[in-house]
Amino acid sequence: MALQIYIVEADDATYFKLYDQTVWVGYDHDLLTAATLTVVYDGTTYTHNILAHLGGGPVLGDATSVNMCGSSVNSYYEVHPHDLLSGSTPLNSTYFPDGYYDITLAVTYNAGALSANSTQGFLSETYQMAAQLPLQIDLNNFNYEENRLQFLCIAMLQGCKWAGELGRSTQFTKFTDKVNDFLEARDISGIWST
Amino acid sequence: MVWTSTDIANLILVGKDLGVHLTESICNKLDLGKPIGQDADMLYLLCDIVFALENDGTAVFDDDDYSYFAEMISRIEIQRNRFRII
Numbered sequence: 001m002a003l004q005i006y007i008v009e010a011d012d013a014t015y016f017k018l019y020d021q022t023v024w025v026g027y028d029h030d031l032l033t034a035a036t037l038t039v040v041y042d043g044t045t046y047t048h049n050i051l052a053h054l055g056g057g058p059v060l061g062d063a064t065s066v067n068m069c070g071s072s073v074n075s076y077y078e079v080h081p082h083d084l085l086s087g088s089t090p091l092n093s094t095y096f097p098d099g100y101y102d103i104t105l106a107v108t109y110n111a112g113a114l115s116a117n118s119t120q121g122f123l124s125e126t127y128q129m130a131a132q133l134p135l136q137i138d139l140n141n142f143n144y145e146e147n148r149l150q151f152l153c154i155a156m157l158q159g160c161k162w163a164g165e166l167g168r169s170t171q172f173t174k175f176t177d178k179v180n181d182f183l184e185a186r187d188i189s190g191i192w193s194t
Numbered sequence: 195m196v197w198t199s200t201d202i203a204n205l206i207l208v209g210k211d212l213g214v215h216l217t218e219s220i221c222n223k224l225d226l227g228k229p230i231g232q233d234a235d236m237l238y239l240l241c242d243i244v245f246a247l248e249n250d251g252t253a254v255f256d257d258d259d260y261s262y263f264a265e266m267i268s269r270i271e272i273q274r275n276r277f278r279i280i
Contacts, residue, residue, distance in 0.1 A: 159217025
């Protein structure tokens with residue numbers, strides 16, 4: 001069996017959705033004895049004990065299936081920034097700062113260790129900042145060059161996201177810096193980080 | 195060619211990988227004050243292709259369509275190599 005996860009950041013960055021895409025049919029939930037999420041952000045490692053959060057005992061499911069994130073294929077487990085701890089220090093109190101996240105789910109099933117990794121570029125705040133770009137277009141004095149640059153900025157944001165998904169942390173940082181320079185040059189400031 | 199879900203997932207990864215290279219090229223050209231026209235156009239098209247492939251929830255595409263997407267990505271790669279400065 002291969003453990004498979006899928007991560008989606010909430011639009012308001014207050015949590016991310018953890019989807020468990022593992023095929024658990026035929027596995028007994030009683031034998032899943034550990035499930036820990038590890039997140040590396042900005043050089044610091046944070047952990048979250050999913051099993052303890054779900055009540056300390058076996059995760060949801062029955063003798064023939066494990067439903068760690070819920071019974072439906074669309075079910076997900078919400079991970080909030082205050083759930084992730086480095087020692088006793090949470091990653092953040094309210095939102096996930098934009099940046100590169102290396103996320104690993106490790107489980108112990110029937111005394112065997114399994115893990116799945118996903119790298120992500122969290123960009124909710126930058127997306128909301130970039131959403132303000134069209135407001136700078138004057139319909140009565142249309143600036144085609146500015147319009148073209150704004151379109152490029154949105155395309156580069158896609159590049160940022162793809163770099164995150166592909167684990168290219170250096171390029172992710174380089175691209176996000178460029179996009180943020182572009183936004184700052186237009187006096188668009190952070191939504192919740194400032 | 196018969197396109198499987200694995201083939202399509204791999205094609206999306208190839209498209210995203212190429213998109214990262216194009217975005218890097220654009221960043222470098224912006225830093226150098228060089229024109230970015232070709233790279234920007236290719237990135238726009240690539241965004242459209244990846245968007246199409248990732249949002250094919252109703253299976254609107256047939257095997258010929260996927261082959262065409264793959265050919266477009268291949269052509270963009272060739273164009274990128276022709277115009278890149280790094």
